[in-house]
Amino acid sequence: NERLIVVTDPMLATGGSAIAATAPVIEADEEEVAQAISVIFFFNVLAALLFPTFGKLVGFDTGSGEAFGIFAGTAVNDTSSVTATAATWDSMWNLGSATLDKAVTVKLTRTLAIIPITLLLGYLRARNEESENKIDFKQIFPFFILFFIGASIITTVAIHFGVPAAFFTPIKELSKFFIVLAMAAIGLNTNIVKLVKNGGKPITMGACCWAGITIVSLGLQNFLGLV
16 A cells, blocks of 8 residues: 555655545555655655755756746655755745745646546545445545635735735745744654665655656656746
8 A cells, every 4th residue: 555655646746645635545554654655755855955956957047946946846746845845946046936936836736636536546446346435525635725725816916906025025934934844743753764674665666756757847848848
């Protein structure tokens, strides 16, 4: 099960949300879920550390930062890790907030993939078991998307009616603090020694998925002329 979650997570590209949504559908136990989360966030941390430098080598620093934002939003799993990667890029190369804004928008758009893929997994599992298992929509719908949309609407309306963008700066800084807090909490619940000792195959699969989605992201950006 943990290997299935590791594979499904890059497909959904939503990190913890994908794991939380997929786990009850495939009846994964707590240890399997913990291992899957550890594998995913291990590579997320690597992305946050390595991608800002990698992005400069690729040439993403020649514009406003939106190209790297699209890359971060597609090649990094989990919203918190996407935010960390984009924020690190912005702080390293001083390209403004375009990177972070673009990365979060792309990332949360992709999060909607949770719904059809999780429903499909639930259907396939129920069919294979010849049961009448029902999937609880509340379990799989990424409700934080609604908060994202609501916050976007509030910000757009406020700026339209003359509220200065600087008014939202403290809120942005607070959001970064909570992202750091979330990453620290995940790290405190991750046993690296146990992960390496017991999760060789999931780690290998996670590495392959991570490399694959990175290559596909770069290839599509070049193909679509976004670089």
